[in-house]
Amino acid sequence: xxxxxxxxxxxxxxxxxxxxxxxxxxxxxxxxxxxxxxxxxxxxxxxxxxxxxxxxxxxxxxxxxxxxxxxxxxxxxxxxxxxxxxxxxxxxxxxxxxxxxxxxxxxxxxxxxxxxxxxxxxxxxxxxxxxxxxxxxxxxxxxxxxxxxxxxxxxxxxxxxxxxxxxxxxxxxxxxxxxxxxxxxxxxxxxxxxxxxxxxxxxxxxxxxxxxxxxxxxxxxxxxxxxxxxxxxxxxxxxxxxxxxxxxxxxxxxxxxxxxxxxxxxxxxxxxxxxxxxxxxxxxxxxxxxxxxxxxxxxxxxxxxxxxxxxxxxxxxxxxxxxxxxxxxxxxxxxxxxxxxxxxxxxxxxxxxxxxxxxxxxxxxxxxxxxxxxxxxxxxxxxxxxxxxxxxxxxxxxxxxxxxxxx
Amino acid sequence: xxxxxxxxxxxxxxxxxxxxxxxxxxxxxxxxxxxxxxxxxxxxxxxxxxxxxxxxxxxxxxxxxxxxxxxxxxxxxxxxxxxxxxxxxxxxxxxxxxxxxxxxxxxxxxxxxxxxxxxxxxxxxxxxxxxxxxxxxxxxxxxxxxxxxxxxxxxxxxxxxxxxxxxxxxxxxxxxxxxxxxxxxxxxxxxxxxxxxxxxxxxxxxxxxxxxxxxxxxxxxxxxxxxxxxxxxxxxxxxxxxxxxxxxxxxxxxxxxxxxxxxxxxxxxxxxxxxxxxxxxxxxxxxxxxxxxxxxxxxxxxxxxxxxxxxxxxxxxxxxxxxxx
Numbered sequence: 001x002x003x004x005x006x007x008x009x010x011x012x013x014x015x016x017x018x019x020x021x022x023x024x025x026x027x028x029x030x031x032x033x034x035x036x037x038x039x040x041x042x043x044x045x046x047x048x049x050x051x052x053x054x055x056x057x058x059x060x061x062x063x064x065x066x067x068x069x070x071x072x073x074x075x076x077x078x079x080x081x082x083x084x085x086x087x088x089x090x091x092x093x094x095x096x097x098x099x100x101x102x103x104x105x106x107x108x109x110x111x112x113x114x115x116x117x118x119x120x121x122x123x124x125x126x127x128x129x130x131x132x133x134x135x136x137x138x139x140x141x142x143x144x145x146x147x148x149x150x151x152x153x154x155x156x157x158x159x160x161x162x163x164x165x166x167x168x169x170x171x172x173x174x175x176x177x178x179x180x181x182x183x184x185x186x187x188x189x190x191x192x193x194x195x196x197x198x199x200x201x202x203x204x205x206x207x208x209x210x211x212x213x214x215x216x217x218x219x220x221x222x223x224x225x226x227x228x229x230x231x232x233x234x235x236x237x238x239x240x241x242x243x244x245x246x247x248x249x250x251x252x253x254x255x256x257x258x259x260x261x262x263x264x265x266x267x268x269x270x271x272x273x274x275x276x277x278x279x280x281x282x283x284x285x286x287x288x289x290x291x292x293x294x295x296x297x298x299x300x301x302x303x304x305x306x307x308x309x310x311x312x313x314x315x316x317x318x319x320x321x322x323x324x325x326x327x328x329x330x331x332x333x334x335x336x337x338x339x340x341x342x343x344x345x346x347x348x349x350x351x352x353x354x355x356x357x358x359x360x361x362x363x364x365x366x367x368x369x370x371x372x373x374x375x376x377x378x379x380x381x382x383x384x385x386x387x388x389x390x391x392x393x394x395x396x397x398x399x400x401x402x403x404x405x406x407x
Numbered sequence: 408x409x410x411x412x413x414x415x416x417x418x419x420x421x422x423x424x425x426x427x428x429x430x431x432x433x434x435x436x437x438x439x440x441x442x443x444x445x446x447x448x449x450x451x452x453x454x455x456x457x458x459x460x461x462x463x464x465x466x467x468x469x470x471x472x473x474x475x476x477x478x479x480x481x482x483x484x485x486x487x488x489x490x491x492x493x494x495x496x497x498x499x500x501x502x503x504x505x506x507x508x509x510x511x512x513x514x515x516x517x518x519x520x521x522x523x524x525x526x527x528x529x530x531x532x533x534x535x536x537x538x539x540x541x542x543x544x545x546x547x548x549x550x551x552x553x554x555x556x557x558x559x560x561x562x563x564x565x566x567x568x569x570x571x572x573x574x575x576x577x578x579x580x581x582x583x584x585x586x587x588x589x590x591x592x593x594x595x596x597x598x599x600x601x602x603x604x605x606x607x608x609x610x611x612x613x614x615x616x617x618x619x620x621x622x623x624x625x626x627x628x629x630x631x632x633x634x635x636x637x638x639x640x641x642x643x644x645x646x647x648x649x650x651x652x653x654x655x656x657x658x659x660x661x662x663x664x665x666x667x668x669x670x671x672x673x674x675x676x677x678x679x680x681x682x683x684x685x686x687x688x689x690x691x692x693x694x695x696x697x698x699x700x701x702x703x704x705x706x707x708x709x710x711x712x713x714x715x716x717x718x719x720x721x722x723x724x725x726x727x728x729x730x731x732x
Binding site: 097099128129130131133138140141142147150152155157158159160161163165166167169170176188189192193195196199200350353354355357358360361362 | 432458459461463464466468469470471472473474475476477478479480481482484496499500503504507509510511512513514515516517519549550552573574602649652653
């Protein structure tokens with residue numbers, strides 16, 4: 001309470017005084033904390049969540065290996081954060097929009113994006129919804145209400161506020177959940193988004209995956225505060241910090257956040273405390289900036305194992321089922337990968353489509369000129385030549401030496 | 408037919424678009440009850456409510472990020488950036504997001520409903536941060552459309568076309584003409600085509616090309632030239648992206664000469680793009696080098712604004728030099 005004394009003497013408040021507790025329900029051995037109560041969760045949904053987490057990790061392990069074998073140019077893993085991502089997705093209505101950063105494939109798996117759909121994007125083949133234009137891991141699905149990933153960091157955060165404002169005006173009772181990392185929360189877009197969403201009372205859930213590192217930069221070099229959560233106070237927003245490796249806590253917190261967002265048209269910030277067990281991407285080597293000991297400590301908090309212990313304690317899961325699931329998923333990943341690898345790339349015409357709703361005359365001229373050139377040197381442009389003339393005899397790899405001194 | 412100034416014509420276009428489609432929203436800094444610092448959005452909040460016409464916090468990247476999300480959701484946002492000079496904080500959202508939304512998603516998602524309105528240009532003693540013409544930065548980005556009206560009639564017809572266009576449109580409004588340009592504007596709904604230039608005067612000796620506020624400058628220069636017996640063909644480009652190559656080429660094939668003028672600095676200005684294309688397609692027909700009359704390669708000045716600007720006398724001299732080459 002403000003007193004006369006406060007007003008007439010310089011009393012500073014300091015960010016040091018703020019500390020937000022972490023909401024947690026489940027212990028690593030699969031038992032609940034004393035006094036904690038599990039959220040309502042039926043067997044079917046619990047198993048779906050678990051399958052999703054395992055399927056995501058199997059996909060990540062196999063695709064990372066495929067990248068190391070040179071079959072894939074790039075990959076990013078969700079490993080260590082499966083509970084945060086899948087728990088959030090499971091708390092939503094399937095028609096709520098998800099706008100992700102890039103590491104949240106678990107949410108797509110939960111909504112039913114198939115291994116085939118993942119592979120088509122990863123290999124940029126003719127069935128890739130994005131038509132082979134973005135690096136691997138830039139998924140999107142209109143059918144599953146999952147906005148196509150954009151590489152520039154944090155740009156999706158104000159977009160999520162805008163999308164959710166449109167949902168509010170449409171009055172259909174849906175919200176948008178926006179994933180981002182604690183590093184992205186340093187971008188101006190984050191602050192713009194929270195402010196816009198709070199002022200305009202928008203049904204959006206800002207879901208920060210605080211996984212400890214932005215590539216090699218540890219969170220202590222990312223911000224001086226007690227994490228990302230306290231920033232919500234400055235925007236007068238609801239906020240909760242949750243144990244991101246605790247599936248029950250994430251599910252429970254996100255369900256409540258969704259209720260606040262949809263029923264009251266208020267934005268909510270969730271900070272899920274977790275750890276990026278894997279490298280940032282296939283191009284990164286974390287051994288250069290963090291210790292094995294630190295990683296091991298977090299490996300002991302594995303979110304998948306924690307849920308598995310809980311499921312077994314419920315009598316809903318056992319070791320045989322675990323083994324069968326793992327084997328089935330591994331087989332499926334490898335089969336779908338082989339299928340996707342063999343598929344041809346998108347046709348040459350897709351180079352100029354979707355830039356505008358219709359191909360402009362200038363773009364058409366440029367494409368025509370390119371086709372004439374490719375017909376002249378089909379061996380040097382095998383992918384394009386094949387789509388111009390399927391019978392053309394060209395070698396399979398794109399590493400043909402270009403014709404030297406052709407002029 | 409009623410007479411309107413450019414602001415009234417813009418306001419009228421927004422009114423028609425909002426009345427017709429309740430998915431159309433207008434927002435930006437001060438656009439609510441105040442009606443925008445230039446009053447382009449006057450009375451819209453009163454008429455359509457605070458949910459559809461509203462003030463935003465002072466955050467350009469937020470305005471455009473929010474607008475991108477709204478457009479992706481299916482709404483039709485008309486976002487205002489108060490001065491084109493302040494569009495740069497939103498540059499990433501426009502060039503990396505707005506422009507690439509459809510392409511990167513393989514047409515799963517698009518922000519085609521988005522229109523960005525912003526006043527541009529000098530001649531109002533605005534100094535360096537209230538006078539810039541930044542169209543060329545955006546012209547380098549495939550996926551955007553860029554439109555610049557020159558009078559109230561065009562402002563209404565082109566803005567309605569922009570709002571209903573299936574692609575995102577940057578709509579640069581010549582603020583020097585907001586109140587200075589007055590003309591007859593039909594009350595009813597009409598659209599002018601995006602991507603088509605307009606030949607505003609036919610002639611045989613030289614083609615003079617510009618857009619927006621510069622068209623008034625060209626008109627004065629051409630009157631001086633005609634007095635000296637030079638027949639000028641005048642083209643208003645209207646759309647910078649995509650731009651109407653065919654109309655320009657056709658005119659230059661006839662006249663053999665081209666003078667291009669814009670307020671933005673010379674280097675990397677859009678005149679360079681036009682000149683390169685015209686020499687490629689009209690090389691053997693050119694009677695003289697293509698001339699560019701532009702601002703200097705400096706930030707925009709305050710006190711020496713008249714000296715800096717590519718005014719009618721500079722354009723007139725370029726026309727004479729082109730014909731006498």
